[in-house]
Structure formats: structure tokens, C-alpha cells
Amino acid sequence: MPVSRRSFLGAISPGTAAHSPAFVAARGREAFTAAGVAAPRPRAAAAILLDSNENPLGPGATAMEALTRAFVDAGRYPTNARPSMGELREAIARRVSVKPENVSMGAGSWELLRIAVRLYTSSSRPLVTGAPTFEQPEKMAEQLGVGVRRVPVDKDGRLDLEAMAQAARWAGLVYLCNPNNPTSTVLPARAVADFVARVAQESPDTAILIDEAYHDYVTDPGYATAVPLALEHPNVFVTRTLSKAYGMAGMRVGYAVGQKHTMEGFNRWGITFNQNSLAVAAAIASLGDPAHIEAERARNTEARAFTTRFFKDLGYRVLDSQANFLFVETGRPAKEFKEACARRGILVGREFPPLHQTYARVSIGTIDEMQKAGVVIAEVLGGSRTAPAGAANDSRRPK
Amino acid sequence: MSFTRRAFVKTVGIGGASLLATRREAWAALFQAPGSARPPRPLLLHNNENPLGPGEAVLDSVRRALGQGGPAGRYPWEDVAQLHEAIAEKFGASPENVVSGCGSTQVLRVAVQTFTSPVKPLVAGQLTYEECAGYADLIGTPVRAIKLDRALKLDLDAMADAAKGAGVVFLNNPNNPTATLLSGDAVDAFIERVHSIAPDAMVLIDEAYHDYVTDPSHRTQAARAAKDPRVVVARTFSKAHGMAGMRVGYAIGHPETIKRLNWEGPNALNVAGIVAATASLKDQARLQRESARNTEARKFTIDWFSKAGFASTDSQTNFVFVDIKRPAKAFRDACREQGVLVARDFPPLEKSHVRVSIGTLEEMKRAAEVFGRVLGVKAAAA
Numbered sequence: 003m004p005v006s007r008r009s010f011l012g013a014i015s016p017g018t019a020a021h022s023p024a025f026v027a028a029r030g031r032e033a034f035t036a037a038g039v040a041a042p043r044p045r046a047a048a049a050i051l052l053d054s055n056e057n058p059l060g061p062g063a064t065a066m067e068a069l070t071r072a073f074v075d076a077g078r079y080p081t082n083a084r085p086s087m088g089e090l091r092e093a094i095a096r097r098v099s100v101k102p103e104n105v106s107m108g109a110g111s112w113e114l115l116r117i118a119v120r121l122y123t124s125s126s127r128p129l130v131t132g133a134p135t136f137e138q139p140e141k142m143a144e145q146l147g148v149g150v151r152r153v154p155v156d157k158d159g160r161l162d163l164e165a166m167a168q169a170a171r172w173a174g175l176v177y178l179c180n181p182n183n184p185t186s187t188v189l190p191a192r193a194v195a196d197f198v199a200r201v202a203q204e205s206p207d208t209a210i211l212i213d214e215a216y217h218d219y220v221t222d223p224g225y226a227t228a229v230p231l232a233l234e235h236p237n238v239f240v241t242r243t244l245s246k247a248y249g250m251a252g253m254r255v256g257y258a259v260g261q262k263h264t265m266e267g268f269n270r271w272g273i274t275f276n277q278n279s280l281a282v283a284a285a286i287a288s289l290g291d292p293a294h295i296e297a298e299r300a301r302n303t304e305a306r307a308f309t310t311r312f313f314k315d316l317g318y319r320v321l322d323s324q325a326n327f328l329f330v331e332t333g334r335p336a337k338e339f340k341e342a343c344a345r346r347g348i349l350v351g352r353e354f355p356p357l358h359q360t361y362a363r364v365s366i367g368t369i370d371e372m373q374k375a376g377v378v379i380a381e382v383l384g385g386s387r388t389a390p391a392g393a394a395n396d397s398r399r400p401k
Numbered sequence: 402m403s404f405t406r407r408a409f410v411k412t413v414g415i416g417g418a419s420l421l422a423t424r425r426e427a428w429a430a431l432f433q434a435p436g437s438a439r440p441p442r443p444l445l446l447h448n449n450e451n452p453l454g455p456g457e458a459v460l461d462s463v464r465r466a467l468g469q470g471g472p473a474g475r476y477p478w479e480d481v482a483q484l485h486e487a488i489a490e491k492f493g494a495s496p497e498n499v500v501s502g503c504g505s506t507q508v509l510r511v512a513v514q515t516f517t518s519p520v521k522p523l524v525a526g527q528l529t530y531e532e533c534a535g536y537a538d539l540i541g542t543p544v545r546a547i548k549l550d551r552a553l554k555l556d557l558d559a560m561a562d563a564a565k566g567a568g569v570v571f572l573n574n575p576n577n578p579t580a581t582l583l584s585g586d587a588v589d590a591f592i593e594r595v596h597s598i599a600p601d602a603m604v605l606i607d608e609a610y611h612d613y614v615t616d617p618s619h620r621t622q623a624a625r626a627a628k629d630p631r632v633v634v635a636r637t638f639s640k641a642h643g644m645a646g647m648r649v650g651y652a653i654g655h656p657e658t659i660k661r662l663n664w665e666g667p668n669a670l671n672v673a674g675i676v677a678a679t680a681s682l683k684d685q686a687r688l689q690r691e692s693a694r695n696t697e698a699r700k701f702t703i704d705w706f707s708k709a710g711f712a713s714t715d716s717q718t719n720f721v722f723v724d725i726k727r728p729a730k731a732f733r734d735a736c737r738e739q740g741v742l743v744a745r746d747f748p749p750l751e752k753s754h755v756r757v758s759i760g761t762l763e764e765m766k767r768a769a770e771v772f773g774r775v776l777g778v779k780a781a782a783a
Contacts, residue, residue: 043479051475060470069473069673070464076677077454077643082445109503109648109669116665145664249474252672254503270539273669274506274532279646280463280673284473 049347050375052365053340055183055216055327057249059301059368061284062294065250068287069280076279083279090282093289094257098229098242104259106268109276111215111243111256116142117271118175118239118258122209123148127174132161134184134354136213139177148174154356159185159321159329163197171205179213180228181220184354184363186323191226198231198238209237216325218247218295219302225324232260239264244281246326247298248288253281302326305369312376316383327351327365332383336362342382348375444768446758447742449577449610449720451643453694453761455677456687459644462680463673477672480679484670487679488651494627497656503669505609505637505650510536511664512633512652513569516603517542521568526555528747530577530607533569542568553579553714553722553750557591564599573607575614578747578756580716585620592625592632603658604632610718612641612688613695619717623653630655633662638674640719641691642681647674695719698762705769709778720744720758725776729755735775741768 045051051058060066075083087107095102108114119142123129128149131140140150151169156162161182170176178197181188189197194212201208212228232240239260245251255277258268288294306323313320319331332339336353339362343350351363364379366372445452454460467473485496492498502508513536517523522543525534534544545563550556555576564570572591575582583591592604606622626634633654639645648671652662681687699721703713706723713721725732729751733743744756757772759765772778 043482045475045479054476056476057474058471060467060472060474062470066467066470066473069467072646073460073463074454076460076646077451078445079448079450079639079645080648082448082450083646084439084442109671112668245476249470251476252473254669254671273503273510275504275645275648276669278503278648278671278674281671 044344045349048344048349050367050371051349052327052367052371052375053349053351054251055246055325055351055365056251057247057298057302057326058371059249059298061249061253061288062291062298064291064294065248065284065288069253069284072280072283078279080275080277080279080282083282085279085283085286087275087277087279087282090255090277090285091257093286097289098259100229100233100259101262103262104233104265106258106260106265106272107277108241108256108258108268109254109273110245110251111213111241111258112138113273113276114241114256114258114268115139115177115211115213117268118177118209118211118241119143119146119148120271121267122211122237123174125149127172127207130166130169130173130176132166132177132179132182134357135161135177135179136183136215139175139211155182155185155187158187160187161189163189163193167197167200167204170201170208170210173205173208176201176208176210177213178210179215180225181216181324183215183325184327184329184351184361185357186321186325186327186329186363188220188222188225188322188324190222190224191228192224194228195231198228198235202235202237207237209239210235212238212240214240215243215246217242218299219326220324221299221303222322222324229259232264236261236264239268244285244288247295247302248285249298250281250284250288253284254278255281255285301368302366305366305372308369309364309366309372309376312372312379316380318383327363329357330362330364331360332362333360335359339382343375343378346378346382348378350379443737443740443742444760444764445742446760446764446768447744448645449640449718449758450645451641451691451695451719452764453643453691455643455647455681456684458684458687459677459680463676466676467673472672475672477670477675478667480672480675481667481670484649484675484679485651487682488653491682492623492627492653494623494653495656498627498653498659499651500654500659500662501649501651501667501670502665503648503650503671504639505607505635505652506532507665507669508635508650508652508662509533509571509605509607511662512603512605512635513537513542514540515661515664516605517568519543521566521601523569523571524560524563524567524602525571526560526573526576528553528576528579528750529555529571529573530609533571533605549579552581554581555583557583557587557594561591561594561598564595564602567599567602569603569605570595570599571605571607573609575610575717577609577718578720578722578744580714580718580720580722580756582614582616582619582715582717584616584618586618588620588622589625592622592629596631600631602631605635606632607635609635609637609640611636612692613719614717615692615696616715616717626653626655626658628655630657633658638678638681641688641695642678643691644674644677644681647671647677649674649678694761695759698759698765701762702757702759702765702769705765705772709773709776711776720756722754722756724753725755726753728752732775736768736771739771739774741771 133152637650
């Protein structure tokens with residue numbers, strides 16, 4: 003569907019409103035403050051949010067209905083509320099086909115990633131992670147003074163399992179984000195299983211954390227969850243989040259799956275009452291509505307295909323996304339691209355060294371949002387470019 | 402109550418003005434006794450919760466903020482900034498004086514994490530809120546547990562003496578589970594003394610029950626904390642604000658302290674909690690009503706135990722600590738049999754004392770009947 007630039011800007015630009023990103027970018031923060039409004043909140047003011055890999059639709063009607071019903075127990079601790087924290091753990095266990103004792107809850111998977119670094123690394127046992135990959139584990143390692151071995155992704159943006167296996171020797175923890183954020187690529191089930199077996203043999207004390215935050219968005223049939231591996235090995239565990247396909251980033255629900263003894267370590271370190279009772283109710287409702295997640299996956303797959311085609315048509319290489327975001331070789335610094343988009347009301351992903359000079363991460367919103375964002379992005383990129391190596395034989399040209 | 406999707410959209414969605422009446426009715430129905438298939442639950446007098454919750458106005462602000470659900474799918478980091486502004490405004494401080502967490506539990510843990518170590522112990526009451534000592538055990542920080550005095554108050558002299566070389570001195574005021582308060586003057590003098598004995602020690606004051614205090618000698622240390630790099634005050638929305646299920650707490654401190662306490666960032670905060678807390682802060686009248694309600698029910702409960710021959714401490718909180726002259730466990734088990742939950746054991750006083758949270762006056766009257774039967778008190782005495 004063509005979107006004329008004029009109607010598009012009419013729809014998304016708050017014009018000269020003092021809170022618009024355009025105003026802030028053009029006149030600076032001081033002018034913003036002088037205009038008599040509160041501190042700038044770029045996200046609140048932006049028209050389209052493609053910067054945080056969120057589900058643009060939120061959790062859906064079933065979950066919101068349950069959330070609202072839970073209002074009556076908002077004053078009770080999450081163990082006393084109905085439904086309770088414990089019931090959420092059971093619902094997750096059912097969904098993943100494990101026992102409740104194989105599940106540990108977190109305030110988002112973020113909390114569990116940090117606990118994993120605490121539990122399994124030390125000053126003499128470093129963290130092995132991808133470069134680039136989700137930064138939370140290495141941030142935690144740095145906060146704890148733990149060494150980090152960063153293993154660059156391969157030329158297709160996949161985690162380099164061969165190099166990571168070598169780096170895993172004597173390491174405390176290997177962080178495997180699958181699909182990998184920000185490169186969006188997935189590792190086949192077979193490769194993950196081989197990797198786990200190899201590390202178990204070559205460095206049996208090394209733990210492996212497989213972060214499946216984007217699990218529900220994968221469409222590649224070669225992928226499979228590592229939950230069975232986690233149940234098999236005491237040093238292997240999987241984290242998941244309801245912040246992505248479940249649309250609950252604002253509600254803070256994540257979980258880990260592994261052997262009972264492994265999960266007990268996480269339980270000990272978790273924040274007391276790390277689930278709020280509204281999220282508990284919404285999450286249980288959502289887990290009981292798999293058709294909703296199917297629909298969200300289909301919606302994302304369509305918008306992802308549209309956006310991938312859009313960038314390819316402009317002549318830009320896009321890595322094979324199995325998530326709700328794209329990693330695009332824009333051939334220019336991510337910071338520059340991000341700022342130019344933000345000035346026009348579109349927020350895109352942050353910098354991901356070491357690929358920040360040439361790649362940008364763009365989250366997938368609704369088709370409508372992607373069409374509108376496309377107009378801005380095309381303008382920022384200056385239209386099509388000479389096809390880079392990856393798209394040299396691509397016959398599709400910009401329309 | 403059956404709640405169809407259609408009704409939900411009308412209730413929770415951004416319906417037109419014509420839907421307003423329907424919406425109001427459906428909204429009110431949310432707060433009526435739940436008519437679900439679940440069995441009635443016991444009286445929950447074991448976790449020091451506000452039995453009324455945050456109230457409809459606060460929850461209505463959450464409903465409005467979440468709309469049809471889209472905002473629940475967004476990371477709420479910018480909303481955290483708004484919450485910090487609201488908290489700062491309440492204390493006449495700046496947002497640089499504020500850090501928030503997933504309940505005050507997260508804030509307390511981070512404080513222990515940040516300011517103690519295997520060679521910088523935690524000083525705490527022997528019988529006080531356990532979060533700090535529990536976390537100290539986890540991270541290998543030694544705990545100096547200081548006995549309470551005869552009035553079951555934190556022993557400030559002994560705690561100050563123990564502060565030398567400590568990383569954190571934890572003061573829960575009023576103190577959970579003993580319900581007792583230390584006066585503003587006593588806490589002021591204590592802080593000065595700790596500063597002179599242990600200039601590097603952080604005085605961590607947990608004022609979770611602040612809004613329930615009626616003793617006029619009480620003073621918050623929040624204003625001091627904002628200026629003093631060695632004092633930090635923790636607060637929670639779980640008690641008088643009635644938001645235990647929504648997980649928001651915060652600390653007030655010097656900007657340098659707050660920077661260090663921001664160790665985990667805002668990642669554990671949820672959008673509903675943030676919105677509710679921000680709205681709740683702006684309704685001081687509700688807090689005063691809640692305090693008055695609690696004070697009345699608390700007085701009833703203390704008087705009831707007193708007439709039955711059991712002394713309570715001078716409670717300045719939403720719970721009472723009662724000398725029932727028998728083990729808490731037997732009492733607790735017998736009460737549970739009759740549909741009333743009271744708190745866990747609190748060693749070393751678990752053989753004689755029990756903690757009972759204050760529910761509504763009506764709930765306390767019902768609970769008193771059960772207590773009377775369990776304790777063998779004649780109705781006339783009560």
C-alpha cells in the first residue's frame with residue numbers, strides 16, 4: 003500500500019509541538035526546557051518505536067482482561083494474590099512441558115541473565131559471549147569484575163560456535179543468544195546440541211546459558227528449543243521472556259528452565275517477589291491462549307518479510323531474521339542513522355559494536371508502521387544505493 | 402462474574418462518552434467480591450498488607466495508561482523517570498536523590514551488595530526485617546546481629562558500638578516484626594554516633610511502615626538522607642499505599658549514593674506499578690484515610706488482646722506483636738484450621754510471640770473470635 007509522504011508526515015509529525023523529537027533535535031534540550039515542558043522523553047514523543055524489539059500490539063485482549071481482573075488483589079503480595087506467582091510457574095511448566103521445579107522466575111529474563119553470570123563466573127572463570135550479542139551478561143560481568151571473552155559472529159551474523167567452543171575452555175559461562183540479538187540469525191538445533199556435547203566433554207565445569215527470548219518468532223524449521231538439553235545437563239539452562247511475542251515488556255516476566263538443582267540456585271538469588279500480580283494474571287491468561295501467539299508470529303512474519311524486501315529493494319543487505327527485528331547493513335554508522343531517523347519521529351536500535359559502523363538494528367512493528375517508517379528510512383538512506391556484495395545479483399530494484 | 406471480551410473492551414478500552422455509564426458499572430464490578438469458582442480464602446493476616454489495596458482511583462490510572470494493552474508491551478524506562486520526579490517532589494528533593502526497585506526488597510539487597518563485603522559486615526537487629534541479613538548470607542557478608550532491648554526495640558547503643566568497621570547498619574523504623582518505633586531524636590543521635598564511630602558505614606533506614614506511625618516523636622530521615630552521603634532511606638508502596646502486588650519501592654539518598662545504588666538499573670520495574678505509584682503519591686488524603694482506618698483497627702486488636710490478658714508492644718505499624726505466652730506455631734496452626742492466617746515464626750521469640758497483621762476492623766472482629774477460641778479466652782473477657 004503506497005503511503006504518500008504528505009499524509010504520512012501529517013499523521014506522525016506532531017508539527018511544531020514543543021515535545022516533538024524534531025523540535026528537540028533542532029533546538030536542543032535547553033530550548034525544550036525553556037518551552038516549559040518536562041524533561042524530554044524521546045520514546046513518548048516518537049511516532050514509531052522500532053528500537054526495542056517490542057510487540058507493537060501488547061499482550062492482547064485475553065491477557066488484558068485477566069490483568070484487569072487482578073486489580074482486586076493488587077494490595078496482596080504475589081504469593082497471596084489469585085492467581086498467585088506459584089500458579090504462573092505451574093502454567094509455564096505446563097507450556098514448556100517440564101515440572102514446576104524445572105522453572106525459575108525472573109522480573110524479565112534480564113534478572114536471570116545477571117544471576118547466571120553471578121552463579122557461574124568468577125575472576126578466574128570468564129564469561130564467553132558473542133560480538134555482537136545482547137549485552138546484559140557482559141555488563142554484569144564487568145560490574146562484577148569478571149573477564150569477558152567476546153567471540154565475533156561469522157560473516158552471516160551467526161554466533162561462531164567453533165570459536166566459542168574453543169573459548170569455552172576453563173570459562174565459567176557461555177552465553178548463547180538464539181536467535182541472536184542483534185544479528186537476528188538462528189543456530190540450527192543440531193549445531194546447538196553438538197556444541198553442548200562438545201563443551202560438556204572439553205570443559206565439563208563450564209555452564210551454557212541459551213537465551214531463547216525470540217523463540218516464538220522463529221520460522222526456520224531447522225531451529226528447536228534447547229529445553230531438552232537443559233533438562234539433560236546440570237550446567238545447561240534456557241531463559242525465555244514474555245517481553246517479546248507475548249507482548250509484555252512492560253510487565254516484567256521472564257523464566258529459566260533447567261534441572262531442579264540448577265533452578266534452585268536461581269531461586270536463591272532472585273529478587274523476593276520478582277513477579278507483580280497483574281503480570282502473573284496476564285501471563286497465565288496468555289499462556290493459556292496459544293492461538294494468540296500463533297497469530298502474533300504470523301503477523302510478525304508478514305511484517306518482517308515486507309521490511310526485509312523493502313531494504314533489499316533499496317539495495318541493502320539484510321541478515322536472515324528469525325526474530326522481530328532486522329539487522330541491516332546500512333553501510334554507515336548506526337548512531338548517525340539512528341539520529342537521522344529520530345529527527346523524523348522514528349526510533350531504531352542502538353549501536354552494536356563491533357558492527358556499529360555499518361549495521362543498524364530495526365525492530366518490526368505493524369505493517370502499517372513499517373510502511374510509514376519505510377518512507378522515512380528511505381529518505382534518511384538517500385534512496386537506493388549501489389548494491390553491495392550480498393545483493394549484487396538481486397534483480398529487484400526500488401520502485 | 403462473567404466478563405466477556407466485548408464488555409472488557411467497553412470497560413477497559415477507550416470507549417466513547419455514551420459508554421461511560423456502562424463502563425463505570427463494569428469497572429465497579431471488578432471490585433465486588435469475586436464470584437469465580439474459587440473457594441473463599443482465609444483472612445490474610447500474615448503479610449502486613451493493606452487489605453483495601455491501592456483503591457479504584459489509582460487502579461483507574463493504570464487502566465487508562467494501559468488502554469487496550471499496547472503500553473504493556475513497551476519497556477517502561479521513561480515512565481521510571483516520571484516516578485522519580487514524583488517521589489523527588491514529595492520530599493522536596495531532586496530525581497538524582499531517588500532510585501527505585503522491584504519492591505524495597507530489591508533496593509535493600511542492592512544496598513547490602515554495594516556497601517558490604519566479606520570484610521565489611523552488616524549490623525542489624527537480631528529480630529528485624531530479614532531481607533538484608535538474608536542477602537548478606539548469600540553474598541558472604543558477615544552479619545552482626547544485635548539483641549533487642551527489653552521493650553523489643555532496636556538497641557541503638559549496642560548497634561552503634563557494633564558499627565565499627567561495618568559496611569551497613571540496618572535500621573528498620575518502625576521495626577518489623579516487633580512493631581516498635583524509635584523516636585526522631587533517638588535516630589538523629591544514633592546517626593551522629595555511627596558517623597563518629599564508623600565514618601565509612603552506611604546507615605540504611607527502612608521506613609516501610611512510615612505512613613502508619615501515629616507517635617508524634619517519629620520523624621522520617623529522608624531529608625537527611627538526601628544530603629548525607631552516609632544515610633539512605635528505603636520506602637515501599639507495598640504497605641499504606643496498598644500496592645504489595647505491584648512491586649515498587651525506592652530509596653532516597655545523596656546523589657553519589659544513588660548512583661551506586663542504581664547497580665541494576667530500572668529493569669525490574671513494571672509499567673502498572675510505576676503508573677500506580679506515581680498516581681498514589683499524588684493522593685495524600687487517601688494515605689491519611691488509610692492510616693486512620695489502620696489506627697482504629699489496630700487499637701481494637703491491641704485492646705482485645707489486652708483484655709484477654711495478652712500484652713502487645715506499642716505498635717506503630719499495620720501489625721501487632723503479641724506475647725501469647727505459647728509457641729507461635731501451635732497458635733498459627735490452630736488459627737489456620739479456623740480460617741485465619743497469622744505470621745511465621747520470629748526466632749528467638751517464636752516460643753512466646755506472634756505477629757498478627759491488621760486487616761479491616763470487620764476482619765479483626767472475625768479474627769478475634771477465632772483467637773478467643775484458640776487461646777481459650779471466655780467471650781466475656783474479650
